[in-house]
Amino acid sequence: MQWYFVAALLTILTSSQGILTKLSQNKDSTYDYDTATVPFLGEIFKLLVSCFFLWREKETSPTPPKLTKEWRSMQLFLVPSVIYLFHNNITFLTLKYLSPSTYQIMGNLKIITTGILFRIFLERKLTKLQWMAILLLAIGTTTSQVKGCGDSMCESLLSGHITGYILAIVSAFLSAFAGIYTEYLLKKNNDSLYWQNIQLYTCGVFFNMGWLIVGDFQSGFEKGFWWQRIFNGYTLTAWLVVANLASSGLLVSWLMKYADNIVKVYATSMAMLLTAVLSQFLFDVKATIQLVLGIIICMISLHLYFTPVHMLVDLPAIETPVRREEDP
Amino acid sequence: MQWYFVAALLTILTSSQGILTKLSQNKDSTYDYDTATVPFLGEIFKLLVSCFFLWREKETSPTPPKLTKEWRSMQLFLVPSVIYLFHNNITFLTLKYLSPSTYQIMGNLKIITTGILFRIFLERKLTKLQWMAILLLAIGTTTSQVKGCGDSMCESLLSGHITGYILAIVSAFLSAFAGIYTEYLLKKNNDSLYWQNIQLYTCGVFFNMGWLIVGDFQSGFEKGFWWQRIFNGYTLTAWLVVANLASSGLLVSWLMKYADNIVKVYATSMAMLLTAVLSQFLFDVKATIQLVLGIIICMISLHLYFTPVHMLVDLPAIETPVRREEDP
Numbered sequence: 133m134q135w136y137f138v139a140a141l142l143t144i145l146t147s148s149q150g151i152l153t154k155l156s157q158n159k160d161s162t163y164d165y166d167t168a169t170v171p172f173l174g175e176i177f178k179l180l181v182s183c184f185f186l187w188r189e190k191e192t193s194p195t196p197p198k199l200t201k202e203w204r205s206m207q208l209f210l211v212p213s214v215i216y217l218f219h220n221n222i223t224f225l226t227l228k229y230l231s232p233s234t235y236q237i238m239g240n241l242k243i244i245t246t247g248i249l250f251r252i253f254l255e256r257k258l259t260k261l262q263w264m265a266i267l268l269l270a271i272g273t274t275t276s277q278v279k280g281c282g283d284s285m286c287e288s289l290l291s292g293h294i295t296g297y298i299l300a301i302v303s304a305f306l307s308a309f310a311g312i313y314t315e316y317l318l319k320k321n322n323d324s325l326y327w328q329n330i331q332l333y334t335c336g337v338f339f340n341m342g343w344l345i346v347g348d349f350q351s352g353f354e355k356g357f358w359w360q361r362i363f364n365g366y367t368l369t370a371w372l373v374v375a376n377l378a379s380s381g382l383l384v385s386w387l388m389k390y391a392d393n394i395v396k397v398y399a400t401s402m403a404m405l406l407t408a409v410l411s412q413f414l415f416d417v418k419a420t421i422q423l424v425l426g427i428i429i430c431m432i433s434l435h436l437y438f439t440p441v442h443m444l445v446d447l448p449a450i451e452t453p454v455r456r457e458e459d460p
Numbered sequence: 461m462q463w464y465f466v467a468a469l470l471t472i473l474t475s476s477q478g479i480l481t482k483l484s485q486n487k488d489s490t491y492d493y494d495t496a497t498v499p500f501l502g503e504i505f506k507l508l509v510s511c512f513f514l515w516r517e518k519e520t521s522p523t524p525p526k527l528t529k530e531w532r533s534m535q536l537f538l539v540p541s542v543i544y545l546f547h548n549n550i551t552f553l554t555l556k557y558l559s560p561s562t563y564q565i566m567g568n569l570k571i572i573t574t575g576i577l578f579r580i581f582l583e584r585k586l587t588k589l590q591w592m593a594i595l596l597l598a599i600g601t602t603t604s605q606v607k608g609c610g611d612s613m614c615e616s617l618l619s620g621h622i623t624g625y626i627l628a629i630v631s632a633f634l635s636a637f638a639g640i641y642t643e644y645l646l647k648k649n650n651d652s653l654y655w656q657n658i659q660l661y662t663c664g665v666f667f668n669m670g671w672l673i674v675g676d677f678q679s680g681f682e683k684g685f686w687w688q689r690i691f692n693g694y695t696l697t698a699w700l701v702v703a704n705l706a707s708s709g710l711l712v713s714w715l716m717k718y719a720d721n722i723v724k725v726y727a728t729s730m731a732m733l734l735t736a737v738l739s740q741f742l743f744d745v746k747a748t749i750q751l752v753l754g755i756i757i758c759m760i761s762l763h764l765y766f767t768p769v770h771m772l773v774d775l776p777a778i779e780t781p782v783r784r785e786e787d788p
Contacts (some may be wrong), residue, residue, distance in 0.1 A: 237749070261772040264760050268596075275603055275753050348681075421565070422750075425603050429757065432592050432599075436764075442588040445769045 133252040133412060135391035140397040142383040143166035146403035156369040164365030168347055169358065170374055175336035177378035180334060186326035186349055197324035208317055209331040213308040220343075222303045229296025243270040243310035245301075246397050253312050256392070262445075265437035267392070268429055273401050276408060276426025299414050311393045318389040332385070335450060393397055405430060463719035467727040470711040473521045474731035477704055492693030496675055496696050497686065498702055502698050503664040505706035510661060514654035527653035536645055543638040543666040548630045548671075565605055566628035571598040573636035574725050584720070588758040589772075593765035594722070596757055603735060604754025634768040646717040653717050660713070696730025709772060727760060733758060 158164050189197045200206075227235055247266040250256055258266070318328050344358040355361055387396045405427050411417045436444070517525045528534075538696050555563055575594040578584055586594070646656050672686040683689055715724045733755050739745045764772070 178471060238653055257774075259773045260767075261764075264772075265464065267756070268760060271753055271756055274749075278606075278749055340707055358554075412788070421602075424605070428595070428599055435592065436589075439588075441769070441773045445587045445591075 133386075133449070135387065135395060138383055138386055140398040141394050142380060142387065142396070143403045143406060145380040145383065146400050147406035147410065149373070149380065151414060152369060152373045152376055153217060154374050154415065156367065163370075165362060165370045166358075166364065168344060169362050170370075170377060171376045172337070172340040172344060173362075174377040174381060175333050177374060179330065179333040180257045180383050181378070181408055182326045182329035186324060186330060187327060189324055195407075199327045200321060201321050205321075206331055209328075210335050212310045212314050212317075212332065213335040214252070215306055215313065217339060219306040219310065220302060222299055222306065226296055226299040227302055229293040230300060231292065233277075233279060234292050234296075235300060237274055237366055238304070240274045240277075240298070241274070241304035242307050243302045243401065244391050245398050246311060249308050249312040250323035252378055253309075254316060254392075259441075260327070261441065262352055262437050265433045266397075268436065269398065269401055270409065272429030272433055274428045275429060276405055276423045278422050294313050308393075311388070311396065314385075315393050317386040318385065319440060324432070325386065328389070329382070329385055355401065398437070401418045401430060435436060461714075462719075463715065463723060465478040466661075466711055466714055467719065467723050470708060470715065470724070471731045471734060473704055473708040474728050475709065475734035475738065477701070477708065477731075478735045479483050479742060480697060480701045480704055484701050484741065490782055491698075492695070493698045494686075494689060494692065496672060497690050498705060500665070500668040500672060501690075502709060503661050503668050503746050505702060505710050507658060507665060509706070509710060510654045510657035512659065514604050514652060517652060517654060525655065525683040525749040526650055527651060527655045528651050533649075533787065534558055534659055537656075538640045538663050540642050540645075540660065541663040543634055543641065545633060545667060547634040547638065550627055550634065557621040558628060559620065559776045560626070561605075561607060561762060563600055564626060566625070568598045568602045568605075570633035570635050571601070571729065573632045574639060574721050577633070577636050577640045578721055581637075582644060582720075587769075589769070590765050593761045594725075596761035596764065597726065597729055600754045600757030600761055603753045603755075603757060604733055617712065632693040636721075638718070639724065642713075643716040643721050646713065656717070657710070657713055672754055722765070726765070729758060730762070736782070 152413065156163065156165075186197065223235075230238065243266060247263065251258060314332070317332075318325065348355075348358055386397055387399070405423070408417075408423050409427070412419050484493075485492065489597070514525065551563075558566065571594060575586065575591065579586060584714075642660070644652065676683075676686055712724055715727070736745075736751050737755070740747050
């Protein structure tokens with residue numbers, strides 16, 4: 133399978149997520165199901181799918197899939213979950229200092245921090261052109277989100293508390309680091325991707341379970357234990373939300389192994405713009421010039437990052453040197 | 461003199477123009493002098509400066525400067541003035557259909573039309589990378605001007621009359637064509653630039669004079685003939701406005717001869733952003749996130765357009781093939 137096909141599919145699934153979530157609301161624009169259970173069920177779904185694929189791989193593959201089962205290696209799969217645990221708590225804290233719209237704008241920093249950590253930890257060199265493309269992607273997504281002066285936006289971006297900005301930057305680094313670390317884990321050896329997924333999602337299931345238990349404690353068990361109400365109010369659309377989230381996760385994992393974090397960042401950024409465009413048609417949201425500008429900027433960025441340079445500057449293609457026998 | 465030095469100077473002078481004009485207002489934020497006379501006096505100023513420089517060139521240059529004096533060649537210098545005459549009338553018409561802020565946004569199209577006509581009429585090839593840089597420049601200047609939804613902007617951009625948009629596009633082509641045609645004229649032969657300027661500005665003086673006369677007719681000679689009040693209310697700052705406009709004009713002419721229209725477009729676009737930044741400090745205008753985004757986009761565009769490609773993608777520099785004697 134080609135990575136750009138997977139990336140395109142991820143773009144479509146990710147952009148459907150917001151729309152499906154909105155469609156899963158009841159008439160009062162609230163949710164009949166407990167939205168906190170969605171990530172947990174998503175992890176279960178991914179775990180089951182990965183188990184199935186690993187079983188099929190064992191059955192059909194002529195050579196048995198490689199599975200590293202040492203604890204030294206397996207414990208590393210805890211790391212992304214631990215990072216996300218920190219990240220989620222910091223997000224919670226950041227929102228005490230910054231307005232949601234400022235937080236959303238600051239979230240685009242993740243594109244740049246991913247580039248930085250990609251360079252540092254995975255030691256992947258990027259050309260100046262690719263750095264500019266990454267910067268442009270962040271600028272493009274930000275542009276599309278700017279509400280403009282006149283309403284609160286203009287004030288709030290500059291009037292947030294400095295602690296909030298620092299936390300948002302830390303948050304952008306943590307979230308990027310989780311992605312970079314996952315890429316490192318999946319590419320570290322040539323274990324079967326499904327086996328690697330099983331380790332990753334098993335951790336995910338337990339951490340999400342912990343999250344639900346904490347929630348129960350915080351609400352003083354008002355609604356009882358989480359497992360007593362886990363499937364309450366789940367409609368078909370709500371299940372689609374879970375299935376969609378889980379499928380996106382599986383595609384991300386595939387991209388991390390066979391492509392890289394930058395491809396994933398492009399797919400999810402494009403998804404954000406696609407969601408905005410689809411919302412125009414589905415939910416009667418007004419088109420803004422910022423959205424149009426943001427889309428053009430991101431398209432240029434995509435082009436700059438992925439187009440071979442000889443096509444950008446009309447040079448003859450540089451041929452890969454072919455190894456040949458020494459002349460006698 | 462290096463072209464980038466001239467371009468930087470043009471950026472500074474152009475960005476001062478708006479600020480000087482604002483500073484030349486009286487306490488009631490109106491003008492004591494007739495602003496319609498500024499372009500006319502500017503043309504006179506440029507004509508005098510060019511005459512002086514031509515005289516000095518004749519005196520000091522070891523070889524006499526080349527001056528083509530055929531009518532066939534001289535009449536071509538009327539063309540830019542005629543185009544501007546059309547352009548100014550179309551602007552006037554466009555503003556009946558579009559709001560001033562929409563007109564301002566549409567004005568950024570001139571960057572793209574300049575690129576198109578540069579390619580078609582001057583037959584200068586641009587790489588895909590340079591095309592994307594030009595598109596980004598237009599996007600960047602537009603981004604910096606977007607007021608955002610919430611106030612009238614969001615509505616007005618989409619609700620203008622179609623005739624207005626067509627006129628704005630025609631206007632962008634005309635204005636770009638005047639620039640391209642001037643570049644063609646100045647580069648057509650190796651006449652002294654000062655002699656070419658004299659022809660250009662003589663036409664400019666007459667056309668601007670015509671414009672003042674038309675104004676007098678339109679106002680029913682309420683304020684008498686234009687020459688009776690031409691210097692009325694001119695303060696030192698007002699004279700600086702004239703001198704600044706004229707100096708910018710002379711630099712543009714230099715750039716057209718020794719660099720090109722794209723360099724000029726970059727200089728004036730950067731000037732627009734510089735004006736916006738300076739206004740923050742001088743006139744207590746609030747900084748917007750759009751301005752910051754616009755500046756970054758334009759900086760990336762500048763970098764993409766002018767940086768040699770081997771520096772963008774870390775290739776070894778391509779050496780210009782040196783002609784050498786045939787081996788014996």
